[in-house]
Amino acid sequence: MARKTKVEAEQTRQDILDAALELFNSKGYSRTTLGDIARRAGVTRGAIYWHFKDKVELFLALKEEMERSTQTRLEDILANEVRSLNDLLENALRFLRVLENNDRFRIYFEIIFYRTEFTEELQPVMIQQREKLQKLVFKDHRVFTALQQGGEVRGDVDCLQAAIGFVALVIGLFDLWLLDRDFFCLTERGAALIGGYLDNLKPT
Known part of the structure; x- marks a missing residue:
């Protein structure tokens, strides 16, 4: 042959x-x-x-194929330069748009969230996911700290807490949307909710 x-x-x-x-x-x-x-x-x-x-x-x-094709690998996300709260908003909305408009990417996340039992066999996947989330939080922590030093974030804000809340909000939004895609428009609601969250961090 x-x-x-x-x-x-x-x-x-x-x-x-x-x-x-x-x-x-x-x-x-x-x-x-x-x-x-x-x-x-x-x-x-x-x-x-x-x-x-x-x-x-x-x-x-x-x-790897999913994340590479949608530019959502950890290295892609960490390479995104963030100089303002608006950059944070746009990066989050870019991810939500991909999820909303790319059926293959959406199906992949449905598998991750709802159709995979993370037994010992899949520990390598769990380890990668945990490390990715931690690095995302640490990156956003550094971003919020830098923006606080530049006066764009209020001085009384706990920047680590703000970073955890930001990541949790984005993940919670697409988790809820995956459960019922007719419930709301992901990018429309995402823009309002994430934008509102970030606005609350600004000096009055």
């Missing part, structure tokens, strides 16, 4: 990721087997093992 070209191999890998996304969404991570994914992708289990060591590595690859 002729060996696959690099392009064909990449297409096979993408087909596997697409099948995994669909099945993790419909059946949940724990109830989806590599055999299920192989059948849905139209490949052998051997083809999956050629690209991924196991189901956890496949899950992490799916996470």
